[in-house]
Amino acid sequence: MYRAAVLLVTLCISWHVALSVTDGLLPNGDFELGPKPSEIKGTVVTANNAIPNWEISGFVEYIKSGQKQGDMLLVVPAGAHAVRLGNEASIKQKVMLTQGKFYSITFNVARTCAQEEKLNVSVSPNSEPQDWGILPMQTMYSSNGWDAYAWAFQADVPEVEITLHNPGVEEDAACGPLIDSVALKLLSNPKRTKDNLLKNGNFEEGPYMFPNTDWGVLVPPNVEDDHCPIPGWIVDSLKAVKYIDSDHFAAPKGKRAVELLAGKESSISQIVKTEINKIYVLTFNVGDTGNSCVGSMAVEVYAAKDRTQVPYKSTGKGGFKSAKFVFKAISNRTRITFLSSFYTMKSDNSGSLCGPVLEDVKLVSVRRPRRHL
Ligand SMILES: *[C@@H]1O[C@H](CO)[C@@H](O)[C@H](O)[C@H]1NC(C)=O
Numbered sequence: 039m040y041r042a043a044v045l046l047v048t049l050c051i052s053w054h055v056a057l058s059v060t061d062g063l064l065p066n067g068d069f070e071l072g073p074k075p076s077e078i079k080g081t082v083v084t085a086n087n088a089i090p091n092w093e094i095s096g097f098v099e100y101i102k103s104g105q106k107q108g109d110m111l112l113v114v115p116a117g118a119h120a121v122r123l124g125n126e127a128s129i130k131q132k133v134m135l136t137q138g139k140f141y142s143i144t145f146n147v148a149r150t151c152a153q154e155e156k157l158n159v160s161v162s163p164n165s166e167p168q169d170w171g172i173l174p175m176q177t178m179y180s181s182n183g184w185d186a187y188a189w190a191f192q193a194d195v196p197e198v199e200i201t202l203h204n205p206g207v208e209e210d211a212a213c214g215p216l217i218d219s220v221a222l223k224l225l226s227n228p229k230r231t232k233d234n235l236l237k238n239g240n241f242e243e244g245p246y247m248f249p250n251t252d253w254g255v256l257v258p259p260n261v262e263d264d265h266c267p268i269p270g271w272i273v274d275s276l277k278a279v280k281y282i283d284s285d286h287f288a289a290p291k292g293k294r295a296v297e298l299l300a301g302k303e304s305s306i307s308q309i310v311k312t313e314i315n316k317i318y319v320l321t322f323n324v325g326d327t328g329n330s331c332v333g334s335m336a337v338e339v340y341a342a343k344d345r346t347q348v349p350y351k352s353t354g355k356g357g358f359k360s361a362k363f364v365f366k367a368i369s370n371r372t373r374i375t376f377l378s379s380f381y382t383m384k385s386d387n388s389g390s391l392c393g394p395v396l397e398d399v400k401l402v403s404v405r406r407p408r409r410h411l
């Protein structure tokens with residue numbers, strides 16, 4: 039009896055250890071463990087292995103929350119420490135993964151200087167040549183300067199090295215993105231069901247979200263990340279879309295939704311198998327985040343030769359309406375695209391972009407289309 043209990047405890051512990059890397063912060067992913075006093079000069083880290091679990095190269099600073107830079111106060115979202123990557127600096131960490139599976143990295147970033155800043159996210163080894171993501175940080179979406187970004191990849195081998203690199207060459211070498219909280223999530227591959235021809239239509243599967251932050255996760259466009267962190271979907275616009283959760287935003291139904299936050303530059307699509315001349319019915323919810331995003335919004339939907347526009351008037355307090363779109367397939371594969379018609383800014387003077395929320399998308403084929411027209 040006692041032995042069984044001990045065994046059970048041991049099993050639980052090892053199960054937790056194995057899980058901690060696939061779904062949550064990387065070891066020392068919040069940088070709370072810092073360099074020894076002998077391995078830091080002012081804020082500059084002087085040894086490559088000084089930050090536990092990480093290997094650094096170039097001009098990397100270890101920043102304490104509340105530290106001042108000029109007249110700017112640096113605030114760190116999780117815990118009390120973060121790192122800043124200067125020109126061409128990088129941090130990397132090796133992780134054990136399941137070969138062949140898809141993973142998504144999520145991290146918090148803030149710009150610290152006025153220039154355009156970028157981050158280069160990559161994993162190695164990688165069988166796809168030049169498979170890295172250059173994520174621009176110049177557009178701030180959140181009000182407090184921090185944004186979370188996701189980037190997905192396939193693990194080609196059981197041990198991969200995750201690298202975050204600042205490819206910038208600014209006049210001030212210390213200018214560069216501030217990084218905090220690097221997490222990883224194993225992405226499952228949701229299946230189509232009898233009730234929904236779309237994969238992951240309710241967006242419930244997606245990148246890791248930090249429970250203690252309320253700014254959602256930016257999912258970069260396909261041109262910056264060809265493995266979408268929201269399985270089944272493609273962000274085929276120029277700008278990111280935002281992945282949000284019902285704990286911090288009003289997601290009409292379910293736990294997760296997508297905010298189309300950059301007008302027509304924010305769109306999300308899925309390609310589905312269809313039968314030529316068959317009629318399909320798409321249903322979905324359009325709403326607002328309940329986060330001071332006020333105004334007249336509209337979501338446009340395109341499929342085959344058909345399109346529709348669903349207007350939505352947001353008071354910024356959260357709400358939604360359901361919409362229906364009927365189309366006739368003209369090919370054995372149909373791309374279904376959602377985009378936001380207008381740019382909207384938050385009414386809190388932050389200048390942050392925001393937009394309509396899309397949720398619970400379902401697609402079915404119908405035998406008696408008349409009933410739906
Ligand atoms: C991005 O990072 C990868 C891996 O570190 C590197 O090979 C590549 O040259 C970098 N790309 C740019 C544009 O800096």
Ligand SMILES: *[C@@H]1O[C@H](CO)[C@@H](O)[C@H](O)[C@H]1NC(C)=O
Nearest residue numbers: 311312313314368369370371
């Ligand atoms: C789908 O259509 C393309 C071209 O129209 C054709 O090459 C392909 O074989 C078709 N696939 C199926 C499964 O019917």
